[in-house]
Amino acid sequence: MPGEPDDALVQVRNLHVRFVSKDATVHAVNGVDFDLGTGEVLCILGESGSGKSVTLRSMMRLHPPRTTVLSGAIRVAGHDILAISDRRLSEIRGSIVSMIFQEPMTSLDPVFTLGTQIAEVIVRHEGTSRATARRRALELLDLVQIPSARQRLAAYPHELSGGLRQRAMIAIALACRPKVLLADEPTTALDATVQIQILLLLRHLQQQMGMGMIFVTHDLGVASEIADRIAVMYAGRFVEQGPVDALMRAPLHPYTQGLLGATVHDGMRGKRLFTIPGAPPDLEFLPPGCSFAPRCSRASAECLNDPPHWRHPAPGRIARCVRVQDAA
Amino acid sequence: MPADADILTQLPDLGGPAEPLLKVRGLTRYFKLNRGLFRSQRGAIRAVDEVSFDIRKGETLGLVGESGCGKSTLSRLIMALMVPSGGEVIFDGQSVGPGGWSLKEYRRQVQMVFQDSYASLNPRMTVEEVIAFGPIVHGMTHRDAVSRAHELLAAVGLSVAQFARRYAHELSGGQRQRVNIARALALRPRLIILDEPVSALDKSVEAQVLNLLMDLKDEFGLTYLFVSHDLNVVHYMVDRVMVMYLGRVVEIGSVDRIYQDAAHPYTQALLASRPLLDPKRRRTEPPVTGDPPNPVNPPSGCRFHTRCAYADAVCSTQVPGLVPIAKDHAAACLMTVPGSGHHCAPAMAA
Numbered sequence: 001m002p003g004e005p006d007d008a009l010v011q012v013r014n015l016h017v018r019f020v021s022k023d024a025t026v027h028a029v030n031g032v033d034f035d036l037g038t039g040e041v042l043c044i045l046g047e048s049g050s051g052k053s054v055t056l057r058s059m060m061r062l063h064p065p066r067t068t069v070l071s072g073a074i075r076v077a078g079h080d081i082l083a084i085s086d087r088r089l090s091e092i093r094g095s096i097v098s099m100i101f102q103e104p105m106t107s108l109d110p111v112f113t114l115g116t117q118i119a120e121v122i123v124r125h126e127g128t129s130r131a132t133a134r135r136r137a138l139e140l141l142d143l144v145q146i147p148s149a150r151q152r153l154a155a156y157p158h159e160l161s162g163g164l165r166q167r168a169m170i171a172i173a174l175a176c177r178p179k180v181l182l183a184d185e186p187t188t189a190l191d192a193t194v195q196i197q198i199l200l201l202l203r204h205l206q207q208q209m210g211m212g213m214i215f216v217t218h219d220l221g222v223a224s225e226i227a228d229r230i231a232v233m234y235a236g237r238f239v240e241q242g243p244v245d246a247l248m249r250a251p252l253h254p255y256t257q258g259l260l261g262a263t264v265h266d267g268m269r270g271k272r273l274f275t276i277p278g279a280p281p282d283l284e285f286l287p288p289g290c291s292f293a294p295r296c297s298r299a300s301a302e303c304l305n306d307p308p309h310w311r312h313p314a315p316g317r318i319a320r321c322v323r324v325q326d327a328a
Numbered sequence: 329m330p331a332d333a334d335i336l337t338q339l340p341d342l343g344g345p346a347e348p349l350l351k352v353r354g355l356t357r358y359f360k361l362n363r364g365l366f367r368s369q370r371g372a373i374r375a376v377d378e379v380s381f382d383i384r385k386g387e388t389l390g391l392v393g394e395s396g397c398g399k400s401t402l403s404r405l406i407m408a409l410m411v412p413s414g415g416e417v418i419f420d421g422q423s424v425g426p427g428g429w430s431l432k433e434y435r436r437q438v439q440m441v442f443q444d445s446y447a448s449l450n451p452r453m454t455v456e457e458v459i460a461f462g463p464i465v466h467g468m469t470h471r472d473a474v475s476r477a478h479e480l481l482a483a484v485g486l487s488v489a490q491f492a493r494r495y496a497h498e499l500s501g502g503q504r505q506r507v508n509i510a511r512a513l514a515l516r517p518r519l520i521i522l523d524e525p526v527s528a529l530d531k532s533v534e535a536q537v538l539n540l541l542m543d544l545k546d547e548f549g550l551t552y553l554f555v556s557h558d559l560n561v562v563h564y565m566v567d568r569v570m571v572m573y574l575g576r577v578v579e580i581g582s583v584d585r586i587y588q589d590a591a592h593p594y595t596q597a598l599l600a601s602r603p604l605l606d607p608k609r610r611r612t613e614p615p616v617t618g619d620p621p622n623p624v625n626p627p628s629g630c631r632f633h634t635r636c637a638y639a640d641a642v643c644s645t646q647v648p649g650l651v652p653i654a655k656d657h658a659a660a661c662l663m664t665v666p667g668s669g670h671h672c673a674p675a676m677a678a
Contacts, residue, residue: 047530047531047532048530147618161619161620161622162395162619163618163619164619191394191395191557191619191620192394192557192559192598192601192602193394193597193598193601193614193615193616193620194394194619194620195601195603196601196603196611196614196615197614197617199603200611200612200613200614218530218531219603220531220603220605221560221602221603221604221605222603224603224604224605224606224607225603225604225607225610225611227607244607245607245608248605248606248607258532259531259532261535262531262532262534262535263531263535263560263605264534264535264538264558264560264561264563264564265560265605266560266563268564269563269564269583272539272542273535273538273539273564274535275532275535275536275539276532276535279500279502279533
């Protein structure tokens with residue numbers, strides 16, 4: 001995108017991700033561009049299959065290399081993620097860029113204690129002694145507000161509740177003070193009263209450590225609790241980007257408008273819910289034009305030929321829709 | 329013998345409009361825990377503990393609570409998919425079991441839609457076979473059952489020509505849930521238990537299914553028990569709300585009372601934990617700290633006292649009962665009981 005500073009913490013340009021197998025090629029991400037500034041929280045909002053998690057995983061090249069075709073450019077804190085060697089990549093993972101996942105139980109190793117798992121990261125990246133690493137592990141458990149941290153160091157993942165497991169995973173991810181934290185729906189599997197605690201913790205830590213964070217979610221409510229900026233994703237493309245306040249108050253793209261109208265919130269009782277007809281397109285056979293056109297009530301002939309370009313209706317706000325007018 | 333097509337209409341109202349459609353009295357289910365490696369875990373999980381409530385004819389009762397609160401166990405107990413450890417279920421004035429409704433008669437009138445739309449469909453049956461299966465078991469001819477399946481597919485918004493011969497794996501999540509709803513309707517039930525019916529769906533599809541459920545309720549004269557962890561969806565869908573915590577009912581009341589004037593600190597915390605869709609009103613402090621405790625060792629007294637901001641000494645020893653606090657509103661909290669010993673409780677009436 002023109003006009004963005006070159007020294008952004010994360011720069012993604014024209015990212016394409018395809019999954020290739022004998023039977024099919026799935027176009028999961030189809031030309032994504034964005035920047036993330038230091039200390040900024042970007043939420044990628046989308047429904048299942050929109051490519052939001054695939055985009056996130058590309059930031060650390062976590063896809064199986066044999067079946068994945070990545071193209072475009074990803075720069076994270078000056079490192080060219082798509083070009084560097086595997087060896088260099090594993091040095092960056094955890095120390096420069098770290099990730100937390102939706103299911104803490106499957107992301108933690110069931111046969112090692114929390115203390116061992118946290119210390120392992122520190123020893124590996126910083127070459128400290130085990131004793132130093134364990135001391136740091138204890139500090140980290142305090143940092144993520146795990147009560148009676150000293151006993152928990154010796155606990156196995158199955159002995160913890162879902163909320164504590166997610167806190168432990170955050171501790172591992174932050175062990176080497178990464179510059180960028182990638183969060184893949186980290187609160188989706190949690191109960192309501194625990195979800196808000198984890199969101200507040202993440203926001204607190206992100207601000208305290210000055211990290212950039214990319215937070216993937218399908219939940220508008222979660223995004224409005226944590227984001228500085230929101231990017232709405234549909235069928236492998238960003239369709240709208242903007243600051244959280246403005247985007248939630250007055251969405252530009254018909255898909256974002258539909259999503260907001262279909263999300264049940266206060267004051268909707270007794271009214272009929274707005275729905276988006278149909279279902280997202282098959283990523284094997286994307287339509288040539290705007291991917292949302294087949295479901296869009298305002299689609300016209302010009303939507304069907306080529307994917308719409310970005311329109312810039314206001315500073316900081318962009319949308320890929322022919323109906324949106326550029327600012328004069 | 330009536331013609332086959334006349335069988336399986338909705339059964340008549342026996343008790344009259346004042347009789348609740350479903351009365352649950354003291355329903356309890358323990359799960360024994362003497363398994364474990366080396367039989368290390370003993371005791372029992374009280375998944376559902378002395379739960380009593382009514383579902384009125386024609387209403388939608390919402391059941392909310394976090395994981396482990398017993399809402400799914402309670403649904404399965406009502407559906408008679410599980411044998412209770414104690415208590416009883418009374419449907420339209422008659423108990424379920426010997427001397428009352430037989431299981432087959434009862435299940436004709438009470439049906440269920442599960443959260444996992446894929447796991448609840450037989451992968452080797454086509455959509456029309458899945459829907460026609462129940463009516464055939466209840467004596468309908470194959471031809472009539474299939475034609476009913478086709479009517480129901482149309483009623484849930486799926487085109488017969490396109491979907492009747494498909495298998496579950498050929499459908500999207502939203503389409504599968506529509507099939508599950510059609511199957512639940514096939515026996516013309518009076519009560520449908522909806523156990524997290526939209527939790528696995530994307531928001532745009534969730535709205536479609538919620539609209540459909542509202543329409544079907546009127547069209548088929550249904551009563552719903554709507555189980556969900558999503559308080560916004562519950563607010564939208566239901567007439568009354570029941571809140572559970574660790575196997576017990578902590579509050580029950582009309583949707584307006586609960587959402588505007590919740591009495592139990594847990595209900596208040598649950599409501600305050602909802603994301604607001606308003607970036608200008610972000611919270612800085614969580615409404616409640618900690619996770620729900622493990623149901624194997626629930627706290628003594630009021631089970632919420634370990635996380636409650638108002639907890640007093642008496643809360644850890646005395647179990648609060650569900651007591652009425654206003655019209656159509658009851659809560660299980662010692663703060664609402666005069667003379668309970670809690671420092672916030674109202675004074676005893678002279």
